[in-house]
Amino acid sequence: MLIYLLAGLAGLNLVAQANNNNCIIANGDIVVSNNNDLGPGSLRAAIECANAIAGPNRIIFRMNQVQQGAIQYVIFVGSSTGEPLPALSDDGTIIDGTTQVGTTEKPRIVLDGRATRWNLPVNGLFILGDNCEVYGLEIRYFPDDGIDVFGANNVKIGAPRRGNVIYGCGEARDFYESANPTGPYEGCGIVLRNQSQFCQIKSNVIGTDRDFNPTLGNEFCGIIVRGNSNNNVIGGSEPDAFNIVAFNLVGVRVENTISCAMFNNAIFCNKTEGISLRNGGNRNKTAPIIxxxxxxxxxxxxxxxxxxxxxxxxxxxxxxxxxxxxxxxxxxxxxxxxxxxxxxxxxxxxxxxxxxxxxxxxxxxxxxxxxxxxxxxxENTCSTANGVIVVTNTNDDGPGSLRAAIDCANSVASANTIRFNIPGNGRHIIYVGSTTGQPLPTLTDARTIIDGTTQSGFGNNSNYEPKIVLDGSRTNWDNPYNAIFIRGNACEVYALEIRNFPDDGIDVTGVSNVIVGAPNKGNVIYNCGIAQDVFPNATPTSPWEGCGIILKGGVSNTKVVGNIIGTNYSRTLQIGNENCGIFVGRNERNNTLGGNTAAEGNIIAYNPMGIELERNANQITMLNNIFICNDTIAIALRGNANTAKSSPVINQFTNSATGLIGGTAQANDRIDIYVANKSDCVGKPCQGEVLLGTVTANANGAWTLPLTAQLRSLLSPDIAITALATDRNGNTSAFANCFNTQTVSCDGFRATIAERRNATCNTANGAFTVVVNGGQSPYTYNIGNGTTVSPNFNNLNRGDLFYYHYRCEWL
The missing domain is CATH 2.60.40.3110 (Outer membrane usher protein)
Structure with a gap:
């Protein structure tokens, strides 16, 4: 018998655990298949199994959906055994309630302590092992704490979209004769103690349920960190990492512990204190003054x-x-x-x-x-009645500045358009942060438009180079700031040149229906991201890799259209952004990069990566974009991004009057065929620079693009051809492997003129014959009147022969 009997541990789960010789583990997964308190397939048996077999192990849930209507599966802990669940003693044990299938937004797996009259102050879960993780559980009504972490490091409790719900823990009875010590015991939602370090508590609801019932608070506190449990984080800066801590006696208490960082949490309606620092907790850090x-x-x-x-x-x-x-x-x-x-x-x-x-x-x-x-x-006095706000100078701050205009737009809850009317001809450079040391304010108000096309001179003589330039080079930045940060729905940004910022050019986070650029109104973004990738003042501190435009945090229905990313408007500067042209983060849905017309396509050039899609990003449609000399990859699909859409295959190429390009793909895919790497991009990966045309694969997946005379004029010897495939759901693939057209060997090739006959005056009776040695037949000839396979040229006018040339035939 392996006995857990550690005297003096408040709220310890005192359980005698036998070695489990009946564990069934597949790839480290232990399956909970029922909500019994005891026996095969129970959570109790799964924890015993994880403790008996060295981890890491993951406990997953596969309960029959018929049970309890497939809404929540309640495990009444102790209902048949009278005992708490075993402590998690083996390192690396993960309990993941999110693995249970179902449709409810609430945790599907519930640990409930009400079915037993406890004679000890037990917890819902007791964690002794390092690197353990707990996700997607509802834990309620235990006599002491919901989750108690004792002397364990690197424990994770919750994560974005995988949080736990913990409430109603602790009871009126505070003394237990069988406990050591006997009391008092005051229940909390989550406890870190006895030097538990480097733990993360994220995305949990503590003190109430998902319906925010105000009567469910834990007896004493939502979270307590004590006993030299240093270097822990509650919440975080990433989207949805915040905890909701509400309706407890105390929200968060830090006691005899330092470096307990709390970020972005929602703490409210706790009866006596929201955050309590006791006995040197967090070095009694002084609160700010407002x-x-x-x-x-x-x-x-x-x-x-x-x-x-x-x-x-x-x-x-x-x-x-x-x-x-x-x-x-x-x-x-x-x-x-x-x-x-x-x-x-x-x-x-x-x-x-x-x-x-x-x-x-x-x-x-x-x-x-x-x-x-x-x-x-x-009250607002900074905009007109129709929401127009005018930028009148290039100052970094103050009346008439872009900074003031964004502040104004954010303060007026309605549609606003920021226009430009800066005196003087030429382009106008706003050196962001040059006097404030700060980035521009975030765009948080919905339907804010920044329209650089309104500056005088834009578009004259069909010149659509931006007249408004945002430049970050005049500030020694101590944080990885972006030029434009959008957190308001339906915002739009047009005709700005953005350059030299420490992180991204335009960052769109957690919003929908944003538009960045339009035909003849595109933005020009280059040289964003700097060599410094570690910023001690940032959260996290590293790594920060700049891109031209990024979409993250759940962006949807957004369009990136007509922009130039990685070079200047005239394309004379090869000064791409540090990491990529466009980055699309995890879980983004239904966004369009480019569009159905050539004018909607973006030019993405000279970046290390052209476009990068993180895993789980889907329905990211990429149409009519141009890729030039991106260093490592043009389109990177990570993991299952765009459902891991397969690239088309090119297997046919004939360059003649009846020529074609053809290949295979999935049925009904849209196929965009490109000439690849026309620019001087020696050593760069295959990417599409000139769009030849678009076709649709048939029901068998076959596709062909006929080569018209106009298309053939875009081709030259030894070109490479590539293609993209887009399915009916809008998922675009990476580029196909380049198909290299070839010429036959021209070794020893030599052409001479023979049998020449001069034309007489005013008579078109001149002639000559071309004699070719070397190379390989058939040969084609062109003296300016079109291509022919005949070496004989007759009926020529008198005078200098206008021009001739001959080459090996293409295969």
Missing amino acids: TTASNQIIAGTAAPNDFVEIFVNTSTECNNDPCQGRVFIGRVVVAGDSAWQFNVSNLDFGRFDIVTATATDPQGNTSSFANCRTLTRI
Whole structure:
């Protein structure tokens, strides 16, 4: 018998566990197939199995959907055994409730402690092993804690879209005669203790259910980190990493512990404190001070180099509970003089009428909440009645600047158009950050348009080079900032040149229906991303690799059209962006790069990668784009991006009056056929530079493109041909392997003129014959009147022979 009996561990799951000789493990997966408290296929048996066999092991769920209507599967822990679940003692054990199939948005697997009258303060889960992970569980009604991590490192509890829901843990009874010590025991949602370090708590709901029932709080706290459990993170800066901690007595307590960083969490309606620092917790980090709070600017003071996170809340919904941060609205870095300022983007404040903040030092110590300030609402006077905001100078800040215009647009909850009317001819350069040291404000208000085509002189004589230039080269950036950051739906950006920023040119995150560029209104973006890939003040600190345009965080129904990415407008600079032209992140859906006409295509040149799609990005349609000299790959599909759409195959090429290009693909695919690498791109991978035409594969997958005289004029000897395939759902493939057309050997090739007869005056009776040695027949001849296979030329006018040339026949 392997006995877990560790005296003095509050809330320990005291379970006698026998070695399990009946474990069934496939590729490290242990399957839970029923919701019994005990026996084969139970969670209890799965944990015993994981503990008995050295990991890593993953516990997955495959319960019959007939049970409980396939909504939630409730495991009443202790209902037949009277015992808690075994502790997770083996390193690397993962319990993943998200593996249970079903349709509910709530966790499908529920651990419920109500079916037993406990004589010990047991937990829902007790973790002793390093590198354990817990995802997608609902844990409720245990007498002590929901999840207790004791002396374990690198534990992960929840992740974006894989969080846990923990509520109702802890009970009125605080003393247990059979426990050591006997009490008091106060239940919390999640506990990290006894030097549990480098753990992550993300995307969980703690103290309520998914319906935000206010009566389900845990007895004492949502999360407690204590006992020298240093270097842990609660929340995070990535989308959906925040935890919701609500309706507990205390939200988060940090005690006898340092470097517990808290980012982007929603903490509200906890009865006594939102964030509590006790006994040197987080070195008693001082909260920031808010000196100004309006719907345009929030400002204050804090320690230099701190990260200040700003939150809003409502004064009417939490029964006079103390100040806490319900909705995260932004983050700033404190300047060396201790001042910080956040230019508020209109977030439809509505019912939110108070603001608070936290400060986190570079070592990861987060403060409690600042004293709340009531928001002052300032009426807009910066735009016209129809939403037009005009930029009148190239200053980095102040009235008439682009920065002020974006602030104005963000503060007015309606459609706005930022136009340009800067005096003077020529192009106008805005050196972003040159006086403020700050990036431009994020576009957060929906339907904001930045329209560089409105600047005088744009489009004259069909010259569509942008007149407005955003340049990041005059600032020593301490963070990987973008030129334009879009977080508002249906925003649009036209005719800007964007260059020399430390990260991306245009970053579109978590929104839909955005448009970047249009025919004759495209943006020009190059040299974004710098050699410095590590920024100590950033979260995370590295690596940061700049791209021209990126779509991430759930972007949908967005168009990237008519832009030049990786070179200047005239294409004279080979100065691509650091990592890629366009990046599409995970889980993006239904976005279009390019379009159905040539004018909608983007030019993507001289980047290390042309377009990169991360796994799970689907229905990313790429049409009519031009790729020039991208270094390593033109289109990269990672994992199952675009359903791992297969590239077409080119297997036919004939260059003649009845010639064609042909091949195979999947049935009904759209096939775009290109001439590849016409520019001087020696050593670069295959990519399409000139679009020859578009055809549709037949029901058998076969396709052909007839070569008209116009198309043949685009061809030359030894060209390469490639193609893309797009299915009916809009998933575009990577480029096909290049098909290299060939000429026969011309070794020893020599042509001479023989049997020449001069034409007499005013008579077209001249003639000559070409004699060819070497090479390989048949030969073609062209003296300016078209191609022929005959070496005899007659009926020529008197005078100098206008021009002739001959070459080996193409195969």
